Amino acid sequence: MEYYVGIDIGGMTVKGIVLDSDGNALCEDAVVTGSERGGAAMCDSIAELALSMIARCGASRDDVHIGVGCPGVIDSSRGVLVFSGNLNLRNFPLAEELEKRIGVSVKVTNDANAAALGEARFGAGKNYKDSILVTLGTGVGGGIIIDGKLFEGHASAGAEIGHMVLERHGDHCTCGRRGCFEAYCSATALIRRTKLQMEENPRSAMWTKYTAETANGKTAFEFADSDIDAKEVVDWYLKYLACGIANLANIFRPEIIMLGGGVSEQGEKLTEPLQKLVDKELFGGTEYAPVKIVRASLGSKAGAYGAAALAMRIAL
Numbered sequence: 001m002e003y004y005v006g007i008d009i010g011g012m013t014v015k016g017i018v019l020d021s022d023g024n025a026l027c028e029d030a031v032v033t034g035s036e037r038g039g040a041a042m043c044d045s046i047a048e049l050a051l052s053m054i055a056r057c058g059a060s061r062d063d064v065h066i067g068v069g070c071p072g073v074i075d076s077s078r079g080v081l082v083f084s085g086n087l088n089l090r091n092f093p094l095a096e097e098l099e100k101r102i103g104v105s106v107k108v109t110n111d112a113n114a115a116a117l118g119e120a121r122f123g124a125g126k127n128y129k130d131s132i133l134v135t136l137g138t139g140v141g142g143g144i145i146i147d148g149k150l151f152e153g154h155a156s157a158g159a160e161i162g163h164m165v166l167e168r169h170g171d172h173c174t175c176g177r178r179g180c181f182e183a184y185c186s187a188t189a190l191i192r193r194t195k196l197q198m199e200e201n202p203r204s205a206m207w208t209k210y211t212a213e214t215a216n217g218k219t220a221f222e223f224a225d226s227d228i229d230a231k232e233v234v235d236w237y238l239k240y241l242a243c244g245i246a247n248l249a250n251i252f253r254p255e256i257i258m259l260g261g262g263v264s265e266q267g268e269k270l271t272e273p274l275q276k277l278v279d280k281e282l283f284g285g286t287e288y289a290p291v292k293i294v295r296a297s298l299g300s301k302a303g304a305y306g307a308a309a310l311a312m313r314i315a316l
């Protein structure tokens with residue numbers, strides 16, 4: 001039997017999973033990332049996690065393949081972490097360091113790419129060859145699958161979905177540009193807009209349950225049916241999200257676009273109106289090559305599943 005280990009490196013936690021050749025999960029576990037102790041110490045923890053799971057599955061290292069999803073800019077051809085602000089590492093030979101410790105070859109990709117692979121191989125996109133995952137969390141990220149294969153761009157530095165501009169000279173983005181998809185459609189942007197709306201409208205029903213400190217990404221959606229101020233926030237958010245999604249749809253024309261991250265937990269409150277808005281902006285209309293918008297299905301496990309899929313080295 002072949003075993004595929006998927007490692008998803010997060011800012012706080014490293015998640016691991018072991019799959020068999022059919023994609024069945026045999027083992028799952030997690031450890032503290034510990035990147036503040038440096039890259040070597042982080043790799044010690046990851047190696048310990050991987051070896052522990054391999055042992056628990058009764059696997060021989062000769063039958064094990066390992067994939068890793070890591071935040072930041074990744075040179076996937078060399079397995080090098082070029083830069084990650086979350087991990088405070090630069091030009092770190094991640095694959096090489098893990099291979100020394102585990103004794104198994106390691107493939108590495110960006111964490112958002114890994115999540116897209118996970119959804120494409122095992123989640124909401126498993127019945128489609130062309131799919132895009134858009135994650136709506138602290139930032140906006142995702143990955144692009146074309147004809148069953150991960151698209152990474154030149155030197156693995158492409159597919160930065162969150163940093164196409166929706167509003168020229170618009171709101172500042174963490175990347176240094178203005179008006180990015182991320183600056184308008186991340187959960188961070190949604191929360192910021194919600195708080196601003198509440199502060200400008202002290203009679204809003206949102207104040208009956210939330211304060212400016214406790215308002216979150218669910219607040220506006222929760223009150224949108226009963227409060228005009230909340231509805232204005234949701235409409236504002238959907239307008240920009242539809243613009244970004246339509247841009248992706250018109251460029252890549254995938255069969256399906258999957259939404260992940262915290263905002264996607266709104267489910268049909270998000271996907272149904274978004275589908276209608278995107279359909280209006282879809283080049284050539286929806287009769288030929290429609291684009292389906294759904295919620296991603298693997299949740300926080302998408303990255304680990306995708307890292308394992310990366311290790312499988314098979315067409316999705």
